[in-house]
Amino acid sequence: MYVAVKGGEKAIENAHAWMAEERRGSPDVEELSLPQIREQLGLAVNRVMAEGSMYDPDLAALAIKQARGDLIEAIFLIRAYRTTLPRFGCSCPVNTADMACDRRISATFKDAPGGQVLGPTFDYTHRLLDFKLAADGDVPLAPEGVPRQEATPHIMQFLKGEDLIQDEPETDAAPGDLTREPMEFPTTRPLRLQSLTRGDEGFVLGMAYSTQRGYARNHAFVGELRIGTVAVEMDIPELGFSIEIGDIELTECETVNQFKGSKTEPPQFTRGYGLVFGQSERKAIAMALVDRALRWKELGEDDQGAPAQDEEFVLSHSDNIQATGFLEHIKLPHYVDFQSELELIRKLRREAQDLAKSKGAAE
Amino acid sequence: MEQEKTPHWDRQAWMGVLARAPEDALLALWAQYDARPAFDWLRPPEVGGVMVRGRTGARGAPFNLGEMTVTRCSLVLQDGTVGHAYVQGRSKAKAEAAAAIDALMQTAAAPRVTKSVIEPLAHQRQAARTARAAKAAATKVEFFTMVRGEDQ
Numbered sequence: 001m002y003v004a005v006k007g008g009e010k011a012i013e014n015a016h017a018w019m020a021e022e023r024r025g026s027p028d029v030e031e032l033s034l035p036q037i038r039e040q041l042g043l044a045v046n047r048v049m050a051e052g053s054m055y056d057p058d059l060a061a062l063a064i065k066q067a068r069g070d071l072i073e074a075i076f077l078i079r080a081y082r083t084t085l086p087r088f089g090c091s092c093p094v095n096t097a098d099m100a101c102d103r104r105i106s107a108t109f110k111d112a113p114g115g116q117v118l119g120p121t122f123d124y125t126h127r128l129l130d131f132k133l134a135a136d137g138d139v140p141l142a143p144e145g146v147p148r149q150e151a152t153p154h155i156m157q158f159l160k161g162e163d164l165i166q167d168e169p170e171t172d173a174a175p176g177d178l179t180r181e182p183m184e185f186p187t188t189r190p191l192r193l194q195s196l197t198r199g200d201e202g203f204v205l206g207m208a209y210s211t212q213r214g215y216a217r218n219h220a221f222v223g224e225l226r227i228g229t230v231a232v233e234m235d236i237p238e239l240g241f242s243i244e245i246g247d248i249e250l251t252e253c254e255t256v257n258q259f260k261g262s263k264t265e266p267p268q269f270t271r272g273y274g275l276v277f278g279q280s281e282r283k284a285i286a287m288a289l290v291d292r293a294l295r296w297k298e299l300g301e302d303d304q305g306a307p308a309q310d311e312e313f314v315l316s317h318s319d320n321i322q323a324t325g326f327l328e329h330i331k332l333p334h335y336v337d338f339q340s341e342l343e344l345i346r347k348l349r350r351e352a353q354d355l356a357k358s359k360g361a362a363e
Numbered sequence: 364m365e366q367e368k369t370p371h372w373d374r375q376a377w378m379g380v381l382a383r384a385p386e387d388a389l390l391a392l393w394a395q396y397d398a399r400p401a402f403d404w405l406r407p408p409e410v411g412g413v414m415v416r417g418r419t420g421a422r423g424a425p426f427n428l429g430e431m432t433v434t435r436c437s438l439v440l441q442d443g444t445v446g447h448a449y450v451q452g453r454s455k456a457k458a459e460a461a462a463a464i465d466a467l468m469q470t471a472a473a474p475r476v477t478k479s480v481i482e483p484l485a486h487q488r489q490a491a492r493t494a495r496a497a498k499a500a501a502t503k504v505e506f507f508t509m510v511r512g513e514d515q
Binding site for chain 1: 374375378379382383409410411412413414415416417418419420421422423424425426427428429430431432433435437447449450451452453492493494495496497498499500501502503504506
């Protein structure tokens with residue numbers, strides 16, 4: 001018999017009230033403001049923007065506050081908000097060669113034009129807890145040098161001059177958009193990159209790490225990693241020309257990977273590419289490694305059966321909102337489903353017992 | 364529409380300055396401007412998203428990177444001049460000010476608006492960029508070669 005049940009409204013209301021109280025924490029402690037989150041938890045804000053797929057630091061800060069610091073919950077809030085916005089259009093592709101770089105390093109060329117600029121990095125810190133931060137104190141201003149006026153050239157172009165690296169042919173083909181049409185497999189590199197840049201950092205990191213450990217190893221060097229600000233330009237129909245509609249911070253990683261060559265072509269380095277909202281360099285490097293691994297077919301490599309070569313596996317499981325939605329729904333009431341399972345198992349046990357009984361009687 | 368350009372600023376450039384200006388900075392300068400015009404809405408401020416694109420390998424095929432928030436509006440001054448705004452973020456007040464300024468920049472008021480709003484905003488942005496570039500420059504690695512024992 002199917003019995004529809006209702007109820008729990010009061011319990012839900014009270015649970016949410018308590019959640020709000022817990023979120024606020026002890027009233028003896030000063031409340032966290034959105035500018036504090038935006039300014040002082042910037043890398044969390046960046047992750048929420050990247051995986052929420054919406055560049056707006058104030059909104060990301062609000063989402064982090066509302067989600068009590070649960071970043072996947074915050075990403076969920078941003079994704080939900082995103083769906084309520086009308087789409088005004090698409091930007092021209094950003095020109096990362098014009099980036100105002102805060103950081104720009106290469107693991108392959110020591111003397112790259114523009115130099116190795118470390119920027120505000122955790123690298124070379126000792127990863128020892130700094131108890132000075134537990135007490136409040138003023139931070140001394142960072143030292144200044146002579147600001148670079150000109151744009152910083154991409155390092156990969158120096159390899160390209162000698163034809164040592166595979167070309168990246170420029171096209172203006174309109175890319176597919178997985179927020180508009182569900183992805184179908186096999187897919188295209190632009191769609192893979194869209195999926196990876198909003199993918200879960202932990203998942204993409206794990207996939208990238210698997211390639212380093214030998215599951216479709218592709219010998220990646222970080223040819224260049226740059227973090228900084230680029231202008232976003234868009235064609236405005238009512239004006240008939242394009243304008244810059246904003247500045248965004250991006251992290252870009254280009255990897256140089258092992259060779260491709262054939263009977264007709266001499267060996268060439270190949271490329272992986274990562275581009276992520278905000279200062280998100282772990283994610284950008286991981287994205288570049290996974291991008292490279294997923295290009296095996298196009299580059300004429302063997303299918304090693306490695307997880308990171310399987311685009312359906314990688315792209316279908318990299319979205320933490322899809323994943324958590326499906327995962328967490330199993331905690332919601334499944335009373336009727338479970339009732340039918342109970343009936344089934346009782347029936348099976350009854351049949352087994354009857355069978356055993358009749359066997360015993362026959363002997 | 365674009366006959367009355369000021370000598371140094373074309374419309375593309377001033378709209379870019381207005382779009383990227385921090386809301387507080389733009390509204391503060393606009394509040395100090397004493398001849399803010401009356402206008403009618405052609406399109407009241409609306410918050411939306413723009414899909415930002417990148418290119419594979421920085422130079423190849425375009426791909427969709429993610430959206431950014433943008434607010435747009437259009438208005439008309441009493442003399443018929445139309446002002447548009449597409450500005451970063453979700454501030455309707457910022458979009459309104461930007462559209463009004465865009466309209467005024469096409470009128471005889473352009474030199475005054477340039478001096479009191481556009482140039483200060485451009486200057487603030489440049490100063491902020493230069494300050495970051497200066498800090499970045501201080502983190503540039505200076506390599507030096509160690510003298511090797513056998514060379515001595």
